[in-house]
Amino acid sequence: MHDIRFIRENPEAFDAALARRGAAAQSATLIALDERRRAIVTETQAGQARRNEASKAIGAAKGKGDHAAADALMAEVAELKQRLPALEAEERQVSADLDTALAAIPNLPDADVPDGADETGNVELKRWGEPRNFDFTPREHADIGPALGMDFEAGAMISGARFTALRGPMARLHRALGQFMLDHQTGTHGYGEVAPPLLVRDEALFGTGQLPKFAEDQFHTTDGRWLIPTAEVSLTNLVREQILDGAALPLRFAALTPCFRSEAGSAGRDTRGFIRQHQFEKVELVAIAHPDHSEAEHEHMLAAAESVLEALGLPYRRMLLCAGDMGFGARKTYDLEVWLPGQGAYREISSISNTGDFQARRMNSRFRAEGEKATRFVHTLNGSGLAVGRTLVAVIENYQDAHGSVAVPDVLAPYMGGITRLEPR
Structure with a gap:
C-alpha cells in the first residue's frame, strides 16, 4: 500500500x-x-x-x-x-x-534495483561452488525419482496433476531436509520457530499483498478462508494492527509448513517432475525491522538462505532481480538459483525480498522508538530458507550416480536414521 x-x-x-x-x-x-x-x-x-x-x-x-x-x-x-x-x-x-x-499498485523499486522488463534484466552477483563433473550423463530428477520413491503416478491418481506422493527413504530425505533447515535457521541465524495457522482470513492475504490481485493463484475454502501460499502470510501478520517496541526490533520468525498454490498464472510451466507443485513444503523466514536497519536485515536473511545451500554442498548463484521481474510487494529481491545438472541450468530455489513499509501499511503495523511519541511503520522482509521440494530435487540431481542411486549429504546424517544412500527399488 x-x-x-x-x-x-x-x-x-x-x-x-x-x-x-x-x-x-x-x-x-x-x-x-x-x-x-x-x-x-x-x-x-x-x-x-x-x-x-x-x-x-x-x-x-x-x-x-x-x-x-x-x-x-x-x-x-x-x-x-x-x-x-x-x-x-x-x-x-x-x-x-x-x-x-x-x-492494486505494486511496490516501488529501490534506486539500486536494475532496470529491466523481465528475467533477462536480472544481474548475477555471485556464484558459489563448482558444478560437479560427471563421468556419465546426469539425469533429471523426474527420471531418477520414481525408482527411489518419488511416486508421480500415485499423487496424480489421488489428487490430479502437480501432486506427488513421496515414499520410503525418499519421504525421509524430504523430511530430513525440512528439519535440518529449520534447526539451522533457528539455531544459527537467530530466527524464532513458529507453528502458524495454515488457514487464514482475507485480511491476512491482503496484508501481505496476495489479495485482491492474486486471488486466482490461491486455494479458497468453502468457509471463506484461504490455504496459505507461503508461511510469509501467517508470520508477517503476527504483527498486524500492533504498535511494537522499537527496542525489540528486529523480530525474526521461521516456520516449516505446507504451502498451497493453484499456479493459475503458471500454466504449462514445469508440468513434469517435482519443481512446481500445488502442495509443497518450505522453511519461510520473516523479519520485522526498523526502517533504518532493513537493508542490513535483508543481507542477514540472504546469508541465512545461502548458508543452507553451502552446508548441503549445492552450487548456486545469487541474482539481483530487475524492476520488471520483482514480485508485487517487493522493493528489492535477491533470487538464489541452484545448479541442476540434469537440466544443465540454474533454477530458482529461494527469493529473499525487502518490502519496506509496503506490507506494514496494509497491516497497520507500527513501532514506537524510545523517547518518541509518534509511531512509524515497520519494514517487513521475507525469504525462503529454503523450498524443501526444490532442494530435494537439487540433492537428487547433484548427488546421483550412474546406477540411479543418490548419496545423502553428510549434514543430513543425524536426521536419516543411518540411511546414507537412496537405492533404486
Whole structure:
C-alpha cells in the first residue's frame, strides 16, 4: 500500500518508479480521488459546523420573537440534515475507491534495483561452488525419482496433476531436509520457530499483498478462508494492527509448513517432475525491522538462505532481480538459483525480498522508538530458507550416480536414521 501524501508531494517520481516496473502512470488519478475526498470532508465539516451554529441560533431567534428568522434557520438545519448523510456516504465511497486503487499498485523499486522488463534484466552477483563433473550423463530428477520413491503416478491418481506422493527413504530425505533447515535457521541465524495457522482470513492475504490481485493463484475454502501460499502470510501478520517496541526490533520468525498454490498464472510451466507443485513444503523466514536497519536485515536473511545451500554442498548463484521481474510487494529481491545438472541450468530455489513499509501499511503495523511519541511503520522482509521440494530435487540431481542411486549429504546424517544412500527399488 502506498502513502497518498507521498504521491501528492512527488507525483513525477512516483510515476517514474512505476514506469520502471512496466506499470502505467497513476498519480493523476490517485490525486484526483484524494482531492475529491478531501473536498467532501471539508464540505462535511463546514456543514456540521453550520448545522450546530444554526441550531443554537433557532432558540435565540425564538427568544426574540423573530419567528421568520427561526423558520428560516429551521429550514436550513433540515436541509443540512438531509445533505450531510449524503456527503458522508459519498466520502466513504470515494475513500473506498482510493484505497482500492492504491491496493492494486505494486511496490516501488529501490534506486539500486536494475532496470529491466523481465528475467533477462536480472544481474548475477555471485556464484558459489563448482558444478560437479560427471563421468556419465546426469539425469533429471523426474527420471531418477520414481525408482527411489518419488511416486508421480500415485499423487496424480489421488489428487490430479502437480501432486506427488513421496515414499520410503525418499519421504525421509524430504523430511530430513525440512528439519535440518529449520534447526539451522533457528539455531544459527537467530530466527524464532513458529507453528502458524495454515488457514487464514482475507485480511491476512491482503496484508501481505496476495489479495485482491492474486486471488486466482490461491486455494479458497468453502468457509471463506484461504490455504496459505507461503508461511510469509501467517508470520508477517503476527504483527498486524500492533504498535511494537522499537527496542525489540528486529523480530525474526521461521516456520516449516505446507504451502498451497493453484499456479493459475503458471500454466504449462514445469508440468513434469517435482519443481512446481500445488502442495509443497518450505522453511519461510520473516523479519520485522526498523526502517533504518532493513537493508542490513535483508543481507542477514540472504546469508541465512545461502548458508543452507553451502552446508548441503549445492552450487548456486545469487541474482539481483530487475524492476520488471520483482514480485508485487517487493522493493528489492535477491533470487538464489541452484545448479541442476540434469537440466544443465540454474533454477530458482529461494527469493529473499525487502518490502519496506509496503506490507506494514496494509497491516497497520507500527513501532514506537524510545523517547518518541509518534509511531512509524515497520519494514517487513521475507525469504525462503529454503523450498524443501526444490532442494530435494537439487540433492537428487547433484548427488546421483550412474546406477540411479543418490548419496545423502553428510549434514543430513543425524536426521536419516543411518540411511546414507537412496537405492533404486
